[in-house]
Amino acid sequence: MVPVPYQKLLLFKEKIGLGEKEFAALAPYRNIFIKRKEDFSVYLYDFFLDIPETSMYLKHYETPGSLKKAWAGWFESLFKWNSGEDFMEYLWRIGIRHVEINLDQRYSNLGFSISRQFCEQIIFSEIPSEKQGVVSAAVNRLFDFCILVETDAYISAHARCDMNIIRGVADRIRNKIVVIGGNIKRLQRKAGIGDPLYDVYESVLTDSSACEKMIKDISIFADISQKEPELTVTSLEVIIEKVVGLLKSRAGFSAIKVEIDLDKKAANILVDIKDIESMFYYMLENSFEAVGTDDPYIRITSSSDPFLPGRVRIEIFNTGIPLRDEDSEKIYSPFFSTKQEGTGFGLPIARLAAMKNYSKLSISPVPGQGTKAVIILPSAD
Numbered sequence: 001m002v003p004v005p006y007q008k009l010l011l012f013k014e015k016i017g018l019g020e021k022e023f024a025a026l027a028p029y030r031n032i033f034i035k036r037k038e039d040f041s042v043y044l045y046d047f048f049l050d051i052p053e054t055s056m057y058l059k060h061y062e063t064p065g066s067l068k069k070a071w072a073g074w075f076e077s078l079f080k081w082n083s084g085e086d087f088m089e090y091l092w093r094i095g096i097r098h099v100e101i102n103l104d105q106r107y108s109n110l111g112f113s114i115s116r117q118f119c120e121q122i123i124f125s126e127i128p129s130e131k132q133g134v135v136s137a138a139v140n141r142l143f144d145f146c147i148l149v150e151t152d153a154y155i156s157a158h159a160r161c162d163m164n165i166i167r168g169v170a171d172r173i174r175n176k177i178v179v180i181g182g183n184i185k186r187l188q189r190k191a192g193i194g195d196p197l198y199d200v201y202e203s204v205l206t207d208s209s210a211c212e213k214m215i216k217d218i219s220i221f222a223d224i225s226q227k228e229p230e231l232t233v234t235s236l237e238v239i240i241e242k243v244v245g246l247l248k249s250r251a252g253f254s255a256i257k258v259e260i261d262l263d264k265k266a267a268n269i270l271v272d273i274k275d276i277e278s279m280f281y282y283m284l285e286n287s288f289e290a291v292g293t294d295d296p297y298i299r300i301t302s303s304s305d306p307f308l309p310g311r312v313r314i315e316i317f318n319t320g321i322p323l324r325d326e327d328s329e330k331i332y333s334p335f336f337s338t339k340q341e342g343t344g345f346g347l348p349i350a351r352l353a354a355m356k357n358y359s360k361l362s363i364s365p366v367p368g369q370g371t372k373a374v375i376i377l378p379s380a381d
Contacts, residue, residue, distance in 0.1 A: 002156050004092045005228070006085055012148045022138035026079065029135060032126050033079040033119065040075045040118055041068040047114050054107055075115070078142060091146055095153025105154050109147065116143050174215045181208045217345035220278060221352065229272035229356050233380040236269050236312065237262050240300060243280045253288050256296040266304045266312045268380035271357045276377070279353035282346035283316060283361065283373055290371060292319035305376060316373040322365030331363065 013019070045068050048054040058067070074094070081087040098108055119139050127135050188201035240260060247253050269276070287298050298318045305311040323331070330336045332351050337344040347363075354361045360376045 002096060002153065004089050005152070006088060008152070009088045009092070009149055012152075013145055016141050016144045016148070018141040018145050022141055025131075025134045025138045026142075029127055029131075030079045033122060034076050036122055037072040037075045040115070041072040043118055044071050044111060044114060048107070048111070078146070088149060091149040092153045095150035096157050098150070098154050099157040105151065108150065108154070112143055112147050116140065119143075171219075174212060177208055177212050177215070181205060181212070184208065214345060217349060221345055221349050224275055224278065224349065224352050224356060229275055231270050231357070232273055233268050233270055234273050236267060236302060236314070236377070239273070239277055239280055243277060243284055246281065247284055247288050256288060256291055256298060259297070259299045261300070262302040263304065266302055266379055266381055269312055270378045270380040271359070275353040275357055279350045279361070279375075282350040283375065286346055287316055287318035287371070287373070290318055290320045292321070292370065295319045304379065308376060310379050312377045312379045314375040314377065316375070317366065317370060319370040322367055322369070323363055323371045325365065328364065
């Protein structure tokens with residue numbers, strides 16, 4: 001079950017201006033709306049019965065009377081409850097339920113529009129004229145809040161379903177690859193060096209290892225996609241030193257010279273530590289793999305962004321063949337890689353982690369020298 005993000009929903013409520021003032025404006029007229037709940041359910045039912053795509057569901061799948069009863073209860077809840085946690089959870093569960101029954105969200109939003117019109121009819125026929133403006137404004141904000149909560153629930157549940165499928169498939173494939181790899185190793189040992197099959201087995205093991213890494217990257221992509229960032233003040237230097245240390249310990253990377261020059265005045269960032277560690281890992285891994293063999297050199301610098309107050313600008317330069325202009329956008333597409341053993345998920349993970357943390361990144365060629373990456377992160381200084 002997708003947990004209710006109460007803090008986010010409270011932010012929605014605050015931003016659309018739904019507060020005590022609006023509920024106080026509605027309070028004297030609650031019963032006027034509530035007594036019309038049965039009329040509302042019939043009004044909405046008849047509306048959707050006239051649409052071919054929705055009438056099929058109403059005629060063939062709906063238990064007689066159940067939807068009218070549910071809609072009457074929902075309409076009553078709008079004017080019976082204040083916007084506390086119970087009400088937010090109630091709206092959230094409705095959005096989740098829409099995913100479970102595979103409801104097209106467009107028809108849900110259409111339902112909100114029709115519900116709003118029904119309430120406007122009540123306001124202009126039964127509310128005193130001098131109060132119609134404030135009551136109408138309060139009702140509109142209430143419906144805006146309902147749409148935001150239920151849409152957010154709908155999107156969150158759909159995303160979780162999609163990512164759970166991706167993660168499940170990745171786990172199943174990983175298990176098979178591990179078994180295949182183990183069997184190939186046994187066959188390779190049995191063949192022995194010098195046997196023509198030995199090199200064939202080695203090639204299969206290399207491909208198996210690449211597939212295993214791809215599956216690991218897919219799982220990381222799914223994890224970052226699914227969770228909300230937990231923003232924490234942390235040291236930029238600590239993250240970069242940790243990631244560089246991990247990469248330098250890998251075979252073939254130890255001889256690469258890495259120069260780090262960070263601005264002490266822009267030392268701290270406000271990010272999800274795990275997300276940004278992943279971002280830097282894949283960005284720097286890309287630099288380590290692309291570095292020039294004649295002059296294996298990487299430079300990492302930081303400064304306060306001169307154009308964006310409250311932001312830290314990090315630049316990562318590596319020698320080697322510059323990025324081709326035609327690949328500048330392709331590199332962020334899953335499965336695209338300019339490297340023979342690349343998974344095509346490193347930079348998509350890095351960009352996703354940046355976006356989730358209100359950050360930006362870009363990679364561009366430095367003609368005749370190599371490639372430069374620029375990362376913009378929120379400053380905590």
